[in-house]
Amino acid sequence: MLVRELGEFGLIERLSRRVSASPAAHHRQEPPVRVRVGIGDDAAVWEATGTAEALTTDTIVDGKHFTLATTGWNDLGWKSLATNLSDIAAMGAAPGVAVVTLGLPPDTVVEDVEALYDGLLAAAGEFGASVAGGDVVASPTLFITVALSGTLAGEPMLRSNAATGDLIAVTGALGASAAGLAVLQGAAPAEGADADLLRAAHRRPWPRVAEGMSLAKAGVRSAMDITDGLLDDLGKLCAAAGYSARVEAVCVPVHPAAVAAFPDDAMAMALNGGEDYELLFTAPPRLMASLGGALDCEVQVVGEIISGTPGEVFLVDAKGDAITPPRKGWDHFA
Amino acid sequence: MLVRELGEFGLIERLSRRVSASPAAHHRQEPPVRVRVGIGDDAAVWEATGTAEALTTDTIVDGKHFTLATTGWNDLGWKSLATNLSDIAAMGAAPGVAVVTLGLPPDTVVEDVEALYDGLLAAAGEFGASVAGGDVVASPTLFITVALSGTLAGEPMLRSNAATGDLIAVTGALGASAAGLAVLQGAAPAEGADADLLRAAHRRPWPRVAEGMSLAKAGVRSAMDITDGLLDDLGKLCAAAGYSARVEAVCVPVHPAAVAAFPDDAMAMALNGGEDYELLFTAPPRLMASLGGALDCEVQVVGEIISGTPGEVFLVDAKGDAITPPRKGWDHFA
Numbered sequence: 001m002l003v004r005e006l007g008e009f010g011l012i013e014r015l016s017r018r019v020s021a022s023p024a025a026h027h028r029q030e031p032p033v034r035v036r037v038g039i040g041d042d043a044a045v046w047e048a049t050g051t052a053e054a055l056t057t058d059t060i061v062d063g064k065h066f067t068l069a070t071t072g073w074n075d076l077g078w079k080s081l082a083t084n085l086s087d088i089a090a091m092g093a094a095p096g097v098a099v100v101t102l103g104l105p106p107d108t109v110v111e112d113v114e115a116l117y118d119g120l121l122a123a124a125g126e127f128g129a130s131v132a133g134g135d136v137v138a139s140p141t142l143f144i145t146v147a148l149s150g151t152l153a154g155e156p157m158l159r160s161n162a163a164t165g166d167l168i169a170v171t172g173a174l175g176a177s178a179a180g181l182a183v184l185q186g187a188a189p190a191e192g193a194d195a196d197l198l199r200a201a202h203r204r205p206w207p208r209v210a211e212g213m214s215l216a217k218a219g220v221r222s223a224m225d226i227t228d229g230l231l232d233d234l235g236k237l238c239a240a241a242g243y244s245a246r247v248e249a250v251c252v253p254v255h256p257a258a259v260a261a262f263p264d265d266a267m268a269m270a271l272n273g274g275e276d277y278e279l280l281f282t283a284p285p286r287l288m289a290s291l292g293g294a295l296d297c298e299v300q301v302v303g304e305i306i307s308g309t310p311g312e313v314f315l316v317d318a319k320g321d322a323i324t325p326p327r328k329g330w331d332h333f334a
Numbered sequence: 335m336l337v338r339e340l341g342e343f344g345l346i347e348r349l350s351r352r353v354s355a356s357p358a359a360h361h362r363q364e365p366p367v368r369v370r371v372g373i374g375d376d377a378a379v380w381e382a383t384g385t386a387e388a389l390t391t392d393t394i395v396d397g398k399h400f401t402l403a404t405t406g407w408n409d410l411g412w413k414s415l416a417t418n419l420s421d422i423a424a425m426g427a428a429p430g431v432a433v434v435t436l437g438l439p440p441d442t443v444v445e446d447v448e449a450l451y452d453g454l455l456a457a458a459g460e461f462g463a464s465v466a467g468g469d470v471v472a473s474p475t476l477f478i479t480v481a482l483s484g485t486l487a488g489e490p491m492l493r494s495n496a497a498t499g500d501l502i503a504v505t506g507a508l509g510a511s512a513a514g515l516a517v518l519q520g521a522a523p524a525e526g527a528d529a530d531l532l533r534a535a536h537r538r539p540w541p542r543v544a545e546g547m548s549l550a551k552a553g554v555r556s557a558m559d560i561t562d563g564l565l566d567d568l569g570k571l572c573a574a575a576g577y578s579a580r581v582e583a584v585c586v587p588v589h590p591a592a593v594a595a596f597p598d599d600a601m602a603m604a605l606n607g608g609e610d611y612e613l614l615f616t617a618p619p620r621l622m623a624s625l626g627g628a629l630d631c632e633v634q635v636v637g638e639i640i641s642g643t644p645g646e647v648f649l650v651d652a653k654g655d656a657i658t659p660p661r662k663g664w665d666h667f668a
Contacts, residue, residue: 036386037490040574042421042558043390045490048382052370055389056377057433057481059471090376099391101479103437137393141474145435147391147481156371156379224376240374 003113004106011110012136015117016040019131022121033096033151035130044097044132050151053096056087062142070184073112075203076144077119083227084148085127086207086277090225092157092216093150095129095209100146103139116144127209157216157223157281159240166222166282166305168245170253171208171297174230175266176201178273179258187262194257201255205277211295215281218294223281229272230302231325233280235313244308250318253300271315271325337447338440345444346470349451350374353465356455367430367485369464378431378466384485387430390421396476404518407446409537410478411453417561418482419461420541420611424559426491426550427484429463429543434480437473450478461543491550491557491615493574500556500616500639502579504587505542505631508564509600510535512607513592521596528591535589539611545629549615552628557615563606564636565659567614569647578642584652587634605649605659 003011016039037045060066060080071079081098088095100120104113124131129148180202182188183195190199208225215223222241226233230252238245249267258266282305283291291299315325337345350373371379394400394414405413415432422429434454438447458465463482514536516522517529542559549557556575560567564586572579583601592600616639617625625633649659 037388037425037492041490041493042424043388043427043484043490045386045388045425045486048384048387048485050382052379053382053387053483054371054377054379055431055433055481055483056467057435057469057479059435059437059469059479061437061471061473063474064472087376091371091379093377097389099389099481101391101393103393103395103477133390135391135393137395137477138398139395139475139477140397143437143471143473143477145391145393145479147389147433149387149389149483150377151382152379156375156377158371159375 001110002106003104003108003110006110008136011113018114018117019121022125033130035097035132038132044099046097050153052152052156054088054091054093054150054152054156055147056084057145057147058083058087059143059145070181071203073115074119077116078123078204080144080146081120081123081129082205082207082277084146085123085129085209086225088148088150089207089209089212090157090223090279091150091152092212092223093152094213095127096149096151097130097132098124098146098148100131100134102136103141103143104136105140105142106138108142127207154216155221157220159222159224159237161222162237162241162243162282162305164243164305164307165284167285167288167301168234168280168282168303168305169288169299169301170226170230171211171279171295171299173253173255173298174226174276174278175258175270175273176255177205177275178269179255179262179266182262194260197257198261202275205275207277208279211297212279214294215279218291219287220281220283223279226276226278226280227274229274230280231271231313231315235311237280238313239311242310243305244312244314245303246306246314246316247303249315249323251300251302253298335444336440337438337442337444340444342470345447352448352451353455356459367464369431369466372466378433380431384487386486386490388422388425388427388484388486388490389481390418391479391481392417392421393477393479404515405537407449408453411450412457412538414478414480415454415457415463416539416541416611418480419457419463419543420559422482422484423541423543423546424491424557424613425484425486426546426557427486428547429461430483430485431464431466432458432480432482434465434468436470437475437477438470439474439476440472442476461541488550489555491554493556493558493571495556496571496575496577496616496639498577498639498641499618501619501622501635502568502614502616502637502639503622503633503635504560504564505545505613505629505633507587507589507632508560508610508612509592509604509607510589511539511609512603513589513596513600516596528594531591532595536609539609541611542613545631546613548628552625553621554615554617557613560610560612560614561608563608564614565605565647565649569645571614572647573645576644577639578646578648579637580640580648580650581637583649583657585634585636587632
């Protein structure tokens with residue numbers, strides 16, 4: 001059935017039922033937020049329990065941020081929430097309530113929209129968010145906007161809190177999402193465990209929600225998530241803080257599967273690839289050294305915050321000599 | 335200059351400066367929410383002060399919910415926040431933090447986007463909301479999505495709280511927005527005080543923010559805002575509550591300027607016109623009678639909640655005989 005045939009209200013009702021049927025048992029942990037009013041009223045309502053609330057929003061547009069040729073509907077739903085979960089994680093907040101806006105061409109197939117919601121609800125269940133409302137609008141172009149609240153127990157991690165002398169670290173490994181997209185586009189063999197892993201990294205990114213909360217709890221004061229590539233995002237963090245950064249290329253944790261599939265391009269994918277949704281954070285050396293047991297994932301120090309032109313990022317080799325970095329991030333209007 | 339020429343990050347920076355420059359003095363009252371982190375990080379952060387938080391989202395799409403032929407850029411900005419303010423008002427909450435997503439065709443003129451933001455900031459200042467972040471994405475079609483938080487001091491007003499025996503009332507008068515659109519489309523003379531008033535009602539709707547908070551404080555437990563027309567929205571309220579409603583046509587407060595400009599159609603505009611952004615609420619007769627001094631605007635009782643098929647709304651004449659209502663609400667996919 002097409003969205004046009006079912007109509008706006010029929011579709012909203014069908015999606016609402018799907019949300020209601022999504023068992024709370026899917027939640028790996030107790031959701032941090034007690035939702036009092038979900039879908040079906042003018043706004044979602046939840047009890048305020050933390051010291052502060054956070055709110056973020058992210059939109060993905062067909063043909064600009066994704067294409068259905070490389071991302072299926074279920075993965076699209078997962079991804080649309082995951083990008084927002086990653087932003088909430090970068091503040092050190094616990095995920096709260098999500099409201100979802102779907103812009104749908106009238107000839108969209110209803111079952112595809114349901115698959116999208118299933119992916120979205122899977123991500124919500126995995127990371128403790130609650131889908132509690134939203135909107136469906138007719139649009140010539142498919143887009144998905146999610147706004148997600150978060151609850152902070154303590155201080156938020158801010159880009160502007162980075163200070164000279166701070167070490168810069170990243171969680172996990174970089175470049176897998178860009179390598180996965182390249183595999184999906186046919187740039188490398190599509191078979192094998194590495195190819196599977198890379199495709200999954202691109203299609204179902206894993207936001208560092210637990211890690212962000214752990215970092216904030218451990219006293220880390222500055223973080224952001226990596227969505228446009230390490231160098232580009234680090235530049236934004238430095239611009240917000242008013243400092244420069246030096247990154248040692250040899251320390252950048254390039255994902256081993258990306259190296260295996262794209263030996264020549266993996267480093268560029270790790271530096272500029274984007275959509276890794278790892279956390280980038282800074283901390284004084286003593287605090288950084290103490291973080292060993294705080295996280296369940298790898299943490300790699302890649303450089304340090306230095307004084308200089310705000311926003312400038314220097315890439316250096318093992319001898320400390322400057323390397324010209326590969327091309328910069330992405331402008332969707334270009 | 336075109337958005338394509340300025341680029342995504344240039345535009346975001348320019349809009350951020352505009353938000354920062356927007357003087358807090360524009361706020362008619364102290365904003366209820368203390369924003370700790372605004373634009374420029376991964377999420378907005380504010381201090382939790384109420385008992386509960388609310389979140390709503392609304393999207394308007396070019397060609398579906400508006401056309402630039404009848405709505406200018408500044409009004410578009412106002413309207414995109416006003417629709418969300420109206421939802422927050424319908425819960426009885428104080429407006430909080432707004433995050434804004436603009437979907438822009440690359441050949442959009444930057445000054446138009448700035449005018450949109452000025453309208454948005456004007457509405458934020460008028461009603462005490464804080465614009466604290468957002469996103470700009472390239473899109474073949476212009477759309478504006480706003481997510482707005484709210485803070486509740488007490489219990490939220492819910493559609494599902496309506497009960498049999500409750501009287502049904504509306505704030506202000508209905509039909510002015512639909513009549514204004516008809517004037518803009520050339521269906522009536524464009525000159526004169528009535529035409530000005532009707533156009534303004536369509537272009538710069540006035541959400542009942544103070545009134546919503548007053549109703550909740552006075553003990554009203556069920557409300558929603560009128561966006562798709564009185565009959566359609568009352569049907570939704572009744573469906574959520576599990577009851578029917580009877581509306582006395584003679585009691586419906588049709589806007590006098592709509593009557594003057596469209597004597598034959600004003601009643602249909604009031605019943606089905608939509609976009610009035612008045613509040614529809616229910617309360618037991620005794621509470622309803624006590625509300626006289628609680629609001630700064632007119633309140634008109636139009637009917638009552640009765641038992642029956644959930645969601646059914648009967649329109650009756652002065653003698654209590656059923657009237658066939660004009661055509662039902664609007665499906666954007668149709």
